[in-house]
Amino acid sequence: MATSIAVASGKGGVGKTSMSVNLSLIFAQMEKRTTLLDADFGMANAHILLGVKPEYFISDTLKGNASISQTLCTGPKGLKFASGGSGLIDMLNLDKKTRYQTIRLFDEIADDTDILVVDVPAGASDSSLAFVAAADAVLVVLVGEPTSFLDAYSLIKAAHLEAGLCNFSVVVNMTQSEAQAKAHYEKFNSIVQKFLEVNLNYVGHLPLSNRLRQSIVTRKPISVDAKDSREYSCFQKIGKNILNSPKNETGGIRFFDQQVVHNKRAG
Ligand SMILES: Nc1ncnc2c1ncn2[C@@H]1O[C@H](COP(=O)(O)OP(=O)(O)O)[C@@H](O)[C@H]1O
Ligand SMILES: [Mg+2]
Structure with a gap:
């Protein structure tokens, strides 16, 4: 069964897209059939990091102008990639129905x-939360700044209180250094544990x-491109740890919902 991982942060500019792209490529190289969805609708930029030029966007699929397989393009290492599209004003604020359809x-x-x-848009908007809540695992990207702590906290709080996520x-x-990363994590975790009954799990750092x-x-x-680099080993560790991390099992709208997939096949 396919598993889904949402990469989120609250704050923008902390490396969410870099993390999503490189982790997807790590999974693809583990022989996992991997798809990356750039869900930063209207402001999508993961295709630039990947060096691909999508012909169609999710907006085209939603409008019925392209099938999902036409919208998925192939990146390095066989990675499949779907973009929310950039410069598409009408895709900036997805309504509930469009989020569900996506x-x-x-x-x-x-x-x-x-x-x-899934590269989730920054902020704790309804769209960000919907994609976070729809995934099996959530990877929160944190940097050692009070603004990042605050925004990551707000995202976790909203995902916990509004969608019931615990992991x-x-x-x-x-x-x-790794020591500095762990110190930032411990500090963040102690703040979160004071106010929320959630389980945080440290999966690694990136210098x-x-x-x-x-x-x-x-x-x-x-x-x-740089398998001998320390960055590559960091991505590898993060990738392995996230696959082994505790998953969320909320009852809401989920990617690859087994029941829905089953009904679609039957019907
Ligand atoms: N570990 C890192 N070291 C140096 N620069 C980084 C690192 N991670 C991200 N960046 C840079 O930070 C900027 C924002 O990264 P990006 O992945 O686009 O973040 P986000 O998707 O969260 O907005 C980019 O210019 C990127 O090159
Ligand atoms: Mg981004």
Whole structure:
């Protein structure tokens, strides 16, 4: 059965897209059939990091102008990729029905997918929360700044109180060392534990890295291009840990909902 991982942060600019792209490529290289959905509708940019140029966007599929398989393009290592589209003003604020339709689009690829990674828009909007709540695992990207702590806290609080999620994995980005990452995580966890009954799970760190920044400029993701780098081993660790992390089993609208997929097949 396909599993889904939402990459979220609350705050923008903390490395969510870099994490989503590189982790997806790590999974693809583990021989997992992986799809990346750039759900930052209207402001999607993961295709730039991947170095692909999608012909169709999710908005085209929703309008019936392209099938989901036409919208999925192929990136490095056989990674499948679907983009929410950029510069599409009408996609910036998805209504409830469109969010539901978007999540259900992926039922069609349930049998051909092992892992779906979702790059969730920044903020704690209804759209961000819907994609977080629809996934089996949530990876929260944190940086060691009070603004990131606050926004990640708000996201976790909303996902817990509004959608009943209890398990969150945390990765600390742009750190000087693993020790510093763990210190940031411990501090964040102690704040969260004071107010919320949720389970946080540290899955790793990513150093502040010129090499990573450069990989975005050259459109050659580190997880494909620089296997000898420390960044690559960090992504590998994060990837393995997130696959082993506790999953959420809420009753709401979910990616690859077994019952819905079953009914669609039967009907
Ligand atoms: N570990 C890192 N080291 C250095 N720069 C980073 C790192 N992670 C992300 N960045 C840079 O930070 C910026 C924002 O990253 P991005 O992945 O687009 O974040 P988000 O999707 O959260 O907005 C980009 O310029 C990216 O190159
Ligand atoms: Mg982004």
